[in-house]
Amino acid sequence: MTEFEYQVAKSSAFVLALLLTLGLQFLRPHSGSIARRGTGRHGGRDSARSEAHGPAHGSTDGRAHGQTVGQAGGQSSWRVNATAWAFNVVILGVVCAGCACAVSRWAEARELGLLNRVEMLGVHAWLALPITVLGMDFVSYVWHRANHRLSLLWRFHQVHHSDSNFTATTAVRFHFGELLLALPLRLAAVIVLGVSIPGVIAFEVLFAFANFVEHGDIDLPRWIEAPMALLFITPALHRRHHSRESELLNSNYGTIFSFWDRAFHSFGPSTSEAEIQIGLPGLADGLSARELILLPIRGVFRGERSEAPRL
Numbered sequence: 428m429t430e431f432e433y434q435v436a437k438s439s440a441f442v443l444a445l446l447l448t449l450g451l452q453f454l455r456p457h458s459g460s461i462a463r464r465g466t467g468r469h470g471g472r473d474s475a476r477s478e479a480h481g482p483a484h485g486s487t488d489g490r491a492h493g494q495t496v497g498q499a500g501g502q503s504s505w506r507v508n509a510t511a512w513a514f515n516v517v518i519l520g521v522v523c524a525g526c527a528c529a530v531s532r533w534a535e536a537r538e539l540g541l542l543n544r545v546e547m548l549g550v551h552a553w554l555a556l557p558i559t560v561l562g563m564d565f566v567s568y569v570w571h572r573a574n575h576r577l578s579l580l581w582r583f584h585q586v587h588h589s590d591s592n593f594t595a596t597t598a599v600r601f602h603f604g605e606l607l608l609a610l611p612l613r614l615a616a617v618i619v620l621g622v623s624i625p626g627v628i629a630f631e632v633l634f635a636f637a638n639f640v641e642h643g644d645i646d647l648p649r650w651i652e653a654p655m656a657l658l659f660i661t662p663a664l665h666r667r668h669h670s671r672e673s674e675l676l677n678s679n680y681g682t683i684f685s686f687w688d689r690a691f692h693s694f695g696p697s698t699s700e701a702e703i704q705i706g707l708p709g710l711a712d713g714l715s716a717r718e719l720i721l722l723p724i725r726g727v728f729r730g731e732r733s734e735a736p737r738l
């Protein structure tokens with residue numbers, strides 16, 4: 428597979444996943460969003476009182492946590508998110524355009540990594556793809572959890588959580604610093620696992636779909652949501668992860684599979700009926716793209732610490 432084909436596959440998955448999520452948001456919008464659009468005085472989620480049902484219950488008004496009530500609505504944050512995404516495409520394109528493929532090729536030529544060795548032992552090649560997806564998703568889970576535990580990593584990851592909306596474009600709201608810091612870990616995982624180029628593509632395609640769909644402001648029918656949540660991260664499960672409340676925020680770190688959270692005691696149940704207050708306490712809504720880029724160094728020169736919101 429050529430570099431060009433890899434880039435085409437990756438870009439196609441990105442566009443299709445975005446269109447699928449926008450389509451689902453149009454067909455099955457989250458009922459909490461509709462209620463707020465109809466009655467909210469401030470337009471954003473901040474005007475709504477948390478009314479999470481069941482175990483994902485949040486009962487505290489957002490203002491009690493000290494955050495600023497802002498005017499950001501879905502229409503404004505998507506521009507900031509799109510700008511952050513464009514910035515990331517350029518920076519990551521310069522630093523690492525297809526470097527996962529180059530590393531995969533390098534490891535294969537030297538027969539490095541688990542799957543390159545296992546293939547030599549006669550294990551069916553098709554097993555390599557599910558093992559790759561499982562292994563890389565587990566690495567992503569560990570990395571995401573570390574982003575919530577370590578102050579330095581949280582400085583960058585808070586950019587993702589600073590969106591006071593929860594919608595398809597939140598999926599691309601990341602600071603380039605977080606993506607650059609994640610790069611060595613991702614490349615090391617490709618080498619250690621011995622991931623093939625088809626494996627890299629399979630994982631990136633599935634990851635793109637999971638990432639977009641779980642950020643969709645979507646209500647799934649209960650008969651789909653309940654069994655789906657046994658294996659996969661649903662929009663409701665990830666919506667809980669974007670809560671202002673630290674108890675809810677510090678749960679559901681998975682991207683594709685939900686069983687990592689179950690296995691490592693970070694799973695928090697949630698359904699489409701749960702209404703979650705989105706965003707971060709203490710941060711004004713409607714940050715500009717410039718403020719977003721500078722967020723990780725906010726307060727650094729005044730000696731302020733940015734504590735990860737651990738429990």
Ligand SMILES: [Zn+2]
Nearest residue numbers: 571575584668
């Ligand atoms: Zn997070």
Ligand SMILES: [Zn+2]
Nearest residue numbers: 587642665669
């Ligand atoms: Zn997210």
